[in-house]
Amino acid sequence: MKRVFRLPNSSARIGADLDEELSFHLEGRVDDIMAREGLSREDAEREARRRFGNYESYRREAHDIDEMILERRRKMELLDAIRRESRSALRSLRRAPTFSLIAILTLALGLGATTTIFTLLDRVVLRPLPYPNAGRLVNLATAWPKLKAGTEFGISRGQYFYFKQHSTTLADIAFYDGGMMIINGDGVHAPERATQVFASASTFSILGITPALGRLFTTADERWTPGSRLPALISYDYWQSRYGGDPSVLGRAIDTDDDPIEIIGVLPKGASLPDVTPDVWVPNRLVPSDPPQNNHTHTGIGVLKPGFTVEAAQADIKRLQEELREAYPNVYAKAFYDRTGFSMSVRSLAEHVVGTTITRTLWLAFAAVAFVLLIAVGNVANLFLVRIDAQRREVALRRALGAEAGHLAIHYLAESLILALAAGLLAIAFGDALLRAVLAIAPQSLPRLAEVGFDWRSGLFCFGVALAFGVAFGLLPLTSGATDAGVLRDGSRGITPSRASEVVRRGLVIMQVTLAVVLLAGAGLMAKSFAQLKDVKPGFDPRGVHTMSVILPYNGDTTARTGAFWHELARRVEATPGVVRAGATSDLPLSNHDGCSGLIADVVNSAGESGNCMPMRIVTPGYFEAMGYTARGAFPSWQQVESGVGPLVVTRGFANRFWESADALGHGVKPYNPQAPSFPIVAVTGDVREMNLQTPASQVAYFPIVAPPSKMPWRIGGGLVFVVRAPSVSTPAMVERVRSILAEIEPKALVADVAPMETVVAKSMAQTSFMMLMLLIAAAIALLLSAVGIYGVISYLVGQRRGEIGVRMALGAQKSQVVGLVVRRSIALTAAGVVVGVAVALMTTRMLRSLLFEVRPTDPLVLLGTAVMLLVVAALAAMGPARRAARIDPVEAMRAST
């Protein structure tokens, strides 16, 4: 047997070969039969076919097997080819370790940072909320633009019932209020605070929450009476932490500072509301027969009926509100509408939870890291170009010896893909670490924080981008004609200047400089904002001030008794060494508390208003002194307050609003309604920034903890924030003192939320400082990478122009002049990028506008500074190549170039 033919490698050949094999068999059998049994050819053929059996069936069986064989062989060949190419590519990469390492590191840096921000963006902004109906959930809110523009408030019970019953677009509405509760100690556990929510029964079906244990609320549960035992659901985490996951927890009672509760169920892990993760859920009190009230403080979430849009729901709700207004003119009076500009707002829940500021911040951050990535890619592309040039002769030799252009192209592609994959792997590790760091410094107000983490989508993004660039780099050799064999004919030392190559390099550097300018400009603007924000005088002095929440269990105390408690606490604390003053407030400044209450002044101002919904605080004597407020008049003393006079302090902004040029001292303010007692103003503070550092001249009224006895307008429950000025004492030591004093005077009290006031101030700047930090880091990296890029190109150009430089030196140019020449070339090249960059910056920095504080997006100083910085960097980056140029031996250079 002679081996002659190759095995079939196509589907068509399989069929042909099989036919040939089978017909060979049949013909041979025909001969056998004719010889042995003496039949005629026709008879023999028939007999042969009979003995063969079902020809078609056997043929088909064999054919299927053949196709299987063919497919397997194809797969093996492909795998072999891949393995071969990879090994060859790895070998050649290992021979150039510097190139490979720098390329991988640079790419990984840019890729990792981009993947991190992409993960943030994806999880917080792009992905739908983690509820089954996420796409159909809407937030129902009220807007009071004349009172406080730009903020939305909640809905009322009356609205809940009316909308739920009459809406044509909403299938159901969830209704809840978040808050805090105190769980009393029960001998086993210490007293602790827990996040609590009062939720309607509909909340669970709308958010797709089913119980892990026990049952959920029913509408019957909503009709509870005060003082009765409330059914409660606890969260999975709370169940684990407090009860160790004990399944017998159902039916157990919990003693709280308010109504007692009984556990009827446990919720599954991860069940939470969009804006809060409660430990304990109790039913909201929803009695349909209760008359509507003007109390719009509750969260309302609706679920759209299939086929209806958010806009349709908005129109529907607006219509229903009009009906409600007509039905209850005393609740929704015309005066009320005129004063507040009241209106309804329906938005998708995702939009409400995430908010436009966060969305914009994250997109900006993504743009910043994308810029850094592009700059890094520019450097890596440059590295590839250098390598391609260096390999020109080797490649030309290979081509001359018979290597196909296609095979070489595949080789380059394999190299760049391997580099890209390695960079991708490194980027994932780097990006994961970076994400943790970013989350640590991110403002706590970042929504959906719990959902952020590296997962397969991040990996897909990272490898996708890495592979895309890998392919792009692999195709670079084609652009610069690296496989052109004409190089061999050239007598030079192997580095042939290619016009296209030089243009590409210049272009890359200009691109890098442009991006770096934009990033630096943004960083500069943010830094300036931050500096100005830091310089803002908030109207008090946070240095050396410790703050902590002191929470009292509610047991029906009168305000007088509560006042006595705070007085005693402050007195004892002030008696300890190092304490200057101590006091308490209902809300710290700069904690962005948005609420307001109706306050009525004893005048009518020129705008015709004698009162409005104004921010108010409840404070104890000692608070203002501890916080370092300054004022005209005298801050109230404990004696004054405890006598029931009700001394009031207002900010200058408040005073100016109502009493305008008159002196507010001596005038009075009534809280909530004209029947309330009047609180006389005893002091007017300076210009205070109570809400946030950006908003000046807050208009706040500070009420005393003890009210005039004729009527008590509020209940001091829950607790206050205790404030101590003691610069020489550390915060933990201060907390210890307070705890030990509390153990003596009120053992049931809790201390929580401890923070130095300076931290509170820093947190209020968190958004600005976060953005600034991100942009600064990005700009710094961009600057570094651009410097490397400029260095690379200038080195290359010096190499190209050796002959020219040699001639100049031969004609008498000094070393210093050569250095100057190179540096000037570098600056000129960079200047082109700077010009484009400044133009782009002028167009794009306006996107930072909402984050800037008293800085114009086109601030000329910042732009000038950016330009100068880049030109200086260009000069510095050119020093190395310039000095090398100065050391050129003119004779040798000229000889080499001829």
Place this chain on the structure above:
Amino acid sequence: MQRTELDLVRGTLDLLILKTLSWGPMHGLAVLRWIEDTTRDQLQIEEGALYPALHRMEEKGWLDAEWGVTDRNRRAKFYRLTARGRKHLAAELARWNRYTSVVSLVISARGAPAR
């Protein structure tokens, strides 16, 4: 010579083919003829079944297939036993012998089973 027809048990065909090819590479027709000669025509195989069997054993790696040329200068597909094929043949032979000897034990037993 009496030609008795014995139907071939499935699976035994593979054994026969492997054994036949252990003498050397052959094409499918030659395999059939050899079996015919050796069994003096007493074994009836549906001849078409040979080819799926051969191709299957090639796919399993017991046989290698190559196109070649016969003595009469005709193009034919030759099959050759591989090392794996030899191992499999040895295993199958051992199994066959065990099987037949166990069956023989029962068939040639002298006593009736105890009640």
